[in-house]
Amino acid sequence: MTYFAFSCAIVLACLLVGSIKRQQRLEKEWGRLKKKIGQRELKLEKEHRRDLQHLLDALPYPFFSINKEEVLNRVNSEAKHIFGSRDILNRSIHQVFLDSAITSLVSKSLSKIKPYREILRFPPDSVFSSQTLDKDSHWEIDICPLSLGSDSREIQLMMRNITASVHSDQVRQDFVANASHELRTPLSVISGYLEHLTEEGGLDHKETSQKMLETMDRHLVRINRIVDDMLLISKLESDDSVPLNLAPFSIATCVQDVIERLDLVIKKQKSMIKVDVPDIQLIGDHFYWTQILFNLVENALKQNPEMQLQIHIYSELDQDDNFRIHIADNGIGIPATDLPFIFKRFYRVEKHHSQTQVKGTGLGLSIVKRAIEAHGGTITATSTPGIKTVFIIEIPHAYHDMDND
Secondary structure, eight states: OHHHHHHHHHHHHHHHHHHHHHHHHHHHHHHHHHHHHHHHHHHHHHHHHHHHHHHHHTSSSOEEEEETTSBEEEEOHHHHHHHTTOOOTTOBHHHHTOOHHHHHHHHHHHHHTOOEEEEEEEOTTSGGGTTSSSSOEEEEEEEEEEEEETTEEEEEEEEEEOHHHHHHHHHHHHHHHHHHHHHHHHHHHHHHHHHHHHSTTTTSOHHHHHHHHHHHHHHHHHHHHHHHHHHHHHHHTSSSOOOOOEEEEEHHHHHHHHHHHTHHHHHHHTOEEEEEOOOOEEEEEHHHHHHHHHHHHHHHHHHOTTSOOEEEEEEEEOTTOOEEEEEEEOSSOOOTTTGGGTTSTTOOSOOSOOTTOOOOOSOHHHHHHHHHHHTTOEEEEEEETTTEEEEEEEETTOBOOGGGO
């Protein structure tokens, strides 16, 4: 009996020891499993945050996530780009935006749990106007509050830069005003003179009648020029490719033709034009090349009616037959704030109407740019007001070798 009890005790002890060891192994394995699960959850969380950040960075617009304390807790790369090297994450909106209009809109959305969409205008010194060259910028603001719980709120804010669109609308409005003004003046003169001439005895004074007819003719030429420019720019900016009449022509002869057409204006202003253009043949549309050079030279003369302007036209041809021509003058120049926009359709540096205002509809340089692009070329402009303004046209592979014909 004693031996049996002793044997049972030994067996129970072995079973207990085995059970303890198994429990220890299970606890150890469970610990490893918990650690592995924790690591896996941490990895999944990191991957989720990374994927979310990649998704936000793929957005074409600046994105900000703002918590109930009005602190930025998530932003995308477009948002960071606005603020450059500044650290904006986990900062208050008041520290980051520095603009009462946008911060008050965010605060209102947080308090009322209500979405908002507004267009805000930021002054030139705002961080949101850093790309507009000392001009106001315009942004469309979309705010969507997300209720994440009874005691937690978050604002999703997206911004879209619509400055270019607003600017386009403005220049269109300016064009309507300018075109109306430019057309109204000659039409009023013609109408008034016609009324006088059609009255009884209106043609009795031959000398006076002749002057009236000459004035009417000049204004009709003016109207035709406006209409021609509008039709030409419409053709150049159509969706279809511009049909060019490509043929060899002398660029030197083209320049000389332009100077002869402007001879009266040049002499009246006592201006001087120096030409250093070799008599080489280019492949291009002679009509458009004449229009290009005429608009550039005429524009320089128009911008400087009160001074004896000096214009220098010179060209060069590299070993790859790429042609470059410069039209330089020493006139009043173009302000740096206007320079990026001078080739835009309807854009005019001078926007007020006065007796000394340069006449035009703001289409000349736009026609020049589109005509050059139709030839596969580019045009750039630099200006130091009062010293030198240069337009540079570059056309690749434009040279035509007559000897190889």
